[in-house]
Structure formats: C-alpha cells, structure tokens
Amino acid sequence: MAVLGIKPVRQCAGCALNLGKTCAIFHHPSLKWKERRCEGYNNPMYIQHYEKTLKPQGAPAQQPASKPARAARAKPARPAVRRRKTRPVKGRR
Secondary structure (H helix, E strand, C coil), rough: CCCCCCCCCCCHHHCCCCCCCCCCCCCCCHHHHHCCCCCCCCCCHHHHHHHHHHHHCCCCCCCCCCCHHHHCCCCHHHHHCCCHHHCCCCCCC
C-alpha cells in the first residue's frame, strides 16, 4: 500500500496556501486534486482563516506566483534526430 505524501502537488504551484513542503490547510493535498479541482486553491476564505489563526507569528506573507507554472513555460520537445549508420570502408579494418 502506498503512503500518501503531505507535499503539495504540481497543481498547487500558484496557490497562496502552498508553503512549499506542506499545504497550509490540507494534510494531503493530492487527495484534494483527485476530482481535478481543489476546494482550497486560492480560496479567500481559507487564506483569511490561515492568516488569522494558523500562520505563525513573524512568518513572511505569501505572495502570489508571478510566473506561470513550470509545465506551462516548458520548451516544446525537439524531434529526435536520426543519424545515418556508417558502413565500414572496404580495405580497412
């Protein structure tokens, strides 16, 4: 049986609740994305709740991501280059 991770998944990239190693609200973020939509993704109600009650004192404020997710800005894959097979030259070893 596989163990569920507590680390945010790729879809959490632009969320204000993404703390890098954990989610500010949910213990297992991957379960929230099973239905292709997380109820806490940039949800103002959850963000406000975190800011008021759960956020440790002195922690820096989360800034929204200004860059698109890594998958969106990835370069398109280059087609594979086929190389010609070389034949041995007659008379040489």
